[in-house]
Amino acid sequence: MIINIPNLNERMHLLEKISYFKIFDYCIFVCIMKYDFPDNQNKILPNILGLKSVEEIALSEFEGFLKAEIQLTESLTGRTRFNVSYILKIHKLALSHLYTFAGKYRDVNMSKGGFTFAAARFLPETMNTFEKEILSTLPNKYRIKDDLIKDIAKVHGELLFIHPFREGNGRTARILANIMCRKQGYDALKFELITEKEFDVYVSAVQLSASKNYQKMEDLVRFIFPG
Numbered sequence: 222m223i224i225n226i227p228n229l230n231e232r233m234h235l236l237e238k239i240s241y242f243k244i245f246d247y248c249i250f251v252c253i254m255k256y257d258f259p260d261n262q263n264k265i266l267p268n269i270l271g272l273k274s275v276e277e278i279a280l281s282e283f284e285g286f287l288k289a290e291i292q293l294t295e296s297l298t299g300r301t302r303f304n305v306s307y308i309l310k311i312h313k314l315a316l317s318h319l320y321t322f323a324g325k326y327r328d329v330n331m332s333k334g335g336f337t338f339a340a341a342r343f344l345p346e347t348m349n350t351f352e353k354e355i356l357s358t359l360p361n362k363y364r365i366k367d368d369l370i371k372d373i374a375k376v377h378g379e380l381l382f383i384h385p386f387r388e389g390n391g392r393t394a395r396i397l398a399n400i401m402c403r404k405q406g407y408d409a410l411k412f413e414l415i416t417e418k419e420f421d422v423y424v425s426a427v428q429l430s431a432s433k434n435y436q437k438m439e440d441l442v443r444f445i446f447p448g
Contacts, residue, residue: 266388268319281319286392289315293400301404303359303376303397305352311393312386320388327387336428338384347383355379363405370446373398373410374438378430398442408447415445 265275272278289311301307313324326344330337339347355375363369380394399409415423419441426438 266320269321270319272319278319282316282389282392285315285318286389286396290396290399293396294403297400297403299361299404301400302361303401304356305348308348308380308385308393308397311396312389315392315396316389322387326385329387331384331387334424336424338382344383344385348385351379351383359401366446369401369405369407370442371435371439373401374426374435374442375430376401377442378427378435378438381427382431402447410442411445411447415441419444 265273265278268278268281270281272281292314293311309324316323326341326348328341330341332338359372359376360368363372377394377398380397381390384390386393395410395412402408402410422437423441426441429435429437
């Protein structure tokens with residue numbers, strides 16, 4: 222099995238390219254896409270580094286997720302299993318330099334654009350169900366590419382619907398999707414193709430996943446699947 226692991230030059234290209242979102246655009250994106258919280262909790266999060274501006278925090282988060290993806294790709298093998306512990310590991314690797322809640326479930330309820338995510342108090346049970354019904358059924362090797370696409374869509378949609386973390390849910394889910402691809406010998410998904418034009422479709426696909434309808438997410442994953 223061939224697993225695509227970025228070498229030093231590719232890593233440098235990733236860091237230089239940083240138009241994975243482009244730093245400026247990424248920071249603006251984070252500023253705009255705010256969550257809605259009860260009791261006016263929507264504010265700059267206290268952080269270990271003492272950062273005060275949204276732009277500084279967004280950049281620090283970006284660097285953390287980029288380093289986490291490189292580290293997880295380097296340690297990836299054909300025997301890597303994707304479970305709840307692995308998802309918590311992604312989040313902790315990416316954000317432990319910045320937040321004390323890294324790798325831990327959120328303890329607040331959240332919504333975005335009028336869509337409410339899974340209740341905080343039920344997250345351990347919800348994530349355990351997610352592992353039992355979906356993650357544990359993932360095969361170690363896919364013979365048919367479309368089966369991989371369908372499973373990535375299902376995992377991605379369900380994880381984004383659950384939104385287990387206080388911050389960094391989408392980025393954690395995207396790293397997991399990329400690692401699922403790399404394990405099967407493919408390059409990472411081309412999430413950069415999801416522009417502002419396609420973003421509403423992306424959000425709609427997540428919402429449909431809440432009712433186990435993954436067709437729109439499957440179509441989206443096919444659209445960004447590496448050629």
